[in-house]
Amino acid sequence: MFKWLLTCCMAMALPSLGQTQKIYLSPNGKDDNPGTKERPLATLHRAQQLWRQARAKHPRANVQVTLRGGTYYLDSTLVLTPEDNSDMNHVLFIMGYPGENAVISGARPLKVKWEAQHDGIYSASIPVSVKNMDRLYMNGQTQILARYPNYDSSARFYHGTSADALSPARIKTWKHPEGGIVHALHRAEWGGYHYRITGVDSTGNAILEGGWQNNRQMGLHAQHRYVENIQEELDVPQEWFFDAAQHTLYYKPLAGSQPAADIAYASLTELIVIKGAETKPVKQVILNNLQFTGNARTFMLTEEPLLRSDWTIYRGGALLVEGAEYCYISNCFFNEVGGNAVFINNYNRHVSIDSCHIYKAGASGIAFVGNPEAVRSPAFEYNKFVPYTRMDFVKGPKNNDYPKECKATDNLIQYTGETEKQSAGVQISMASHIRVAYNTIHDLPRAGINISEGTWGGHIIEHNDVYNTVLETGDHGAFNSWGRDRFWHPDRRVMDSATTANIDIVLLDAEATTVIRNNRFRCDHGWDIDLDDGSTNYRIYNNVCLNGGLKLREGFFRTVENNIMLNNSFHPHVWFLNSGDIFRRNIVTTAYKPIQIKKWGERVDSNFFPDAAALKAAQTNGTDKHSLYGDPRFVDFAAGDYRVKPGSPALRTGFRNFPMNEFGVRIKRLKAKAAPVTLPAALFSQQTGALASISWKGATVKNIEGLGERSATGLPDEKGAYFVTVPAGSEAEKTGFRTGDVLLSLDGEKVNNIKDFLNIYQPNAWRGRLKATVFRNQQPTDITLTK
Structure with missing residues (x-):
């Protein structure tokens, strides 16, 4: 424990612990206890009252709050403000007791009495004070809200979809369609939509409310959709339905078993909020060894557009951080939280999320998102644009209300986007100099790491292992970015003219270079690295692309060098004549795949191809005069060691080896929980x-x-x-x-x-x-x- 504290203090330059107020909690404690180890408190809210009183008496004292193992059901969100800690002279630690599992839950426990009904279904009366149930838990396990089609763990989309989920014939079988929930992919598979059923029209079709969860409105997918929260669809074990009007819960247990009397249902959306402001931030709060779980889903709250990316967001999560400096979230487990796991919102500086495990989050794992009021001349939908005659041409942000110099390091982020498909393992928007490093991110419906636009760059994306991505959507990548910044216009001819007249406008927002280096990416349903619409000012080097290759769509000043693209290649799409792009010293294993390229950037040369035909095709386009082809002679292809052997002809292009054992999370306990990455079995070109x-x-x-x-x-x-x-x-x-x-x-x-x-x-x-x-x-x- 002391070693961990010392490590934290060294990493964050924290002051000496000095005098420390220690407060203990236990689920079996009492709030009229003094909070000692022998006589612990029961709730975090009472602990907050005590440490604030202690601070009033001893302003320079540190506070250490230790939670013994067990579940702490919050009756309201714990909000940490500058009153809890606002200077660099002391620290607020909130941590689980070493070796024990302290669980912070947004669920409400209930004890119910079940009565047998028909078809193996049981019912229980619920107090009238319970107005809504979003998620139901039995024996700590999440149960399945009644749905059609039924839950299928092997189904690719939403655990099962069907074209007839909203057919009039099916709706006719429902006594009360109102309150039903519709989930569907975007028509072009760019994320998803969610709706409430509010009624049925004269043609027998559902009347829907919602659909604001995507910033590229095209309507829901005809095939990939399902409906839940309909009583008539309660027909298989582990499904449930809550009739709020009759205050009755229905549940179908496994055959031969009885439903548990002790249940819980999701209530809160945020569990802990750290909330300060730029003028008075919360400082040096450390959360360690805590589990977050049991909160409600937020898909109907996801409606704020993120500039001109394809996203809308909900500014919340199991942990929400706003207006903080030098705060540290370490060694925490975000277990099946309803929406985002961690949301770093607006003004934040030096906030770190480190060594955490994020499992089956309903939306994104970690999001760093600034305030659009910090953006000069913002536009909020793909087809919207601020005319150049009215545009603010001052470079950079308008104020400081955005995350800067924050980190997500050594985290395991897996199976996120359980409900919301426009989500990511790590999401960055309207932020600056964010470091995303040594994370293992896998099994997601969309990107592993997503950067929504160029504001304001300077990010470092390094040593991550990102795979099994874009599993439920399309036209995306394991790493994805957009660059629909101030200069970008949906009419390419307008953009061509403007950027030819004044190339400097492309760096008004993407003012600092974003670096992507030393990562391993795999996407089987898109690109391994996808720089889309206008993504500008990137340097990409020393990455292994295991399957999907690398795409550079319209944008400026991208340098791609010393990367390895297995069983795929370079995808340049619709480049500007003055793009300034560079592609050099890369190993590709199929021919380039250009689309509408009139001028091949500043330099495309000194690359290594699989065969003479692929090289000749490139040279026919006027590139790769000094490039070579042949067998790259990888050290151990089957084992994933893609360094080339001494004497490899690839070295003659200027390619240099880089380490193959520095991808992903370094924490042993987290590495053991990660699914294995699928390496290519063979080099297809051979x-x-x-x-x-x-x-x-x-x-x-x-x-x-x-x-x-x-x-x-x-x-x-x-x-x-x-x-x-x-x-x-x-x-x-x-x-x-x-x-x-x-x-x-x-x-x-x-x-x-x-x-x-x-x-x-x-x-x-x-x-x-x-x-x-x-x-x-x-x-x-x-x-x-x-x-």
Whole structure:
């Protein structure tokens, strides 16, 4: 314990602990106790009263609040203000007792009496004071709100979706549709939408309220939608429904079991709020070894647009920090919180989130978001724009109301975006010089790390391991950014003219360079690194892209060097003539995939290609005069060591090795909880032989070889990619393939072998729907492949 305190103090330059007021809490304590270890308090709110009294008597005393193991059910949010700590001469520690699990819950416990009903369903009367239930807990486990279609842990979207979830025929089976909740993907799969059902119209369709959760309004997806909070849909074990009008809770337990008498339901949205202001910030609050859980979902509160990104937000979370300096959140567990886990809002300086575990957050893991009032000439939707004649041309922010020099380091962030699909492991917007380092981030519906716009840059994104991303959405990346800043205009011709006349306007907001270095990224449904619409002023180096490659869409002054792109390549899209972009000393393993490039930036050269054809294609476009091709000779491809061996021809381009063992969280207990990253089984560019066989999304795929395989499939020749086995439930099956298929063409191009298949599929997977022809049941069959 003292070692940990010493480490914190050294890292934050904290003062000596000196005199310390110690307060102990226990779930079995009493608030009329003195708060000693032997006679602890019961609640944090009473502890706050005591430490404020102690501070009044001893202004320079430090306060250490220790929570013994157990669950602390908050009846209201604990709000820490400058009254609790506002200078650098003392510290407020709130921490769990070492070796014990102190849980701070936003749920309300209840004891109920169940009565058996029909079809294995039980009911219980609930006090009239309970107006709403958002989440139900039994034996510490989250139960499933009655829904259609039923919960399916293997389903890719929302744990199960169906096109008929809102059909008039289905709605007709509901006695009371009002209060039902609709969740759906965005029509273009750019995040999601959420609605309340307020009634039914004359045609039998639901009347919906909501849909403000996305800043690119296009309507909900026709297929990927589901409905919950409908009593008639309570039909499988572990589902529940609360009838607020009748004050009755319904639940269906597992067959042969009885529902628990002790339950809890989510009530609060924020559990702890640290709230100060720039003029008087909260300082040196340390939260350590605490678990946050049991709070309500916030999807219907997510409605504030974030400038011109695709996002809307709710400025809240299990932990909300605003107006703080030198505060430290360490070693905490955010366990299935309802919305954002940690939200760093508006003015904050030197706030650190370190060594935390964020698991199944309803929205984002960690968000750093400033105030749009700090932005000069802000616009708030993709098609909106402040005319140049009325634009503020002063560089940088208008005031200090935004996060700056804050950190998210050594965290494990996994399975976030459980409810809200426009979310990220780490989200940055209207902030400056944020460091995101040594985090392991995996299994998310959208980006692992997202930067919403260029205001105001200077971020360091380093040593992160980000994978299993963009699992439920599309057109995105493991790392994603937009750059729809002051200069950006939805009409490209207007932008071309303005930036040609005055190139300096592109750096009015993105004033400091954002660095992305020494990370490992993987995205199987988009790009590993995706710099979209106008992203400007980036330096990207020493990164491993495991599958999706790197995209640079319209923007300026991006330098990409010394990166490795496995089974994919460089995707330059619609560049400006004066972009100033540089792409050099990178290893790519397929040919470039340009879209509408008239001028190839300042320099694209000295890169390493897989073969002569890929290099020739680049040189035909006027790039890569000094580039080379061949076998890069990786040290140990199968083990994920992509350094190149001495004598590798890649070294002659200027490429330099960088460490392959410094990605992701360094905390042993968190590393042990992370899902393994999927490394590529082989380098696709080297799959050339007749006997070549690969594992692709769970399927075994090989080249057609010999008369036996021709006969078995009914093919007239030995051309195509043969899907020998496609296991039920595999990603390959969900993509659209079946056992025995032979892929003949993809996206209008012939597929002669595995190499053709992969070279066409890999760079185009982000598009989501690819037309294909397979030989199935001994005849050509047209299919559409999904992500």
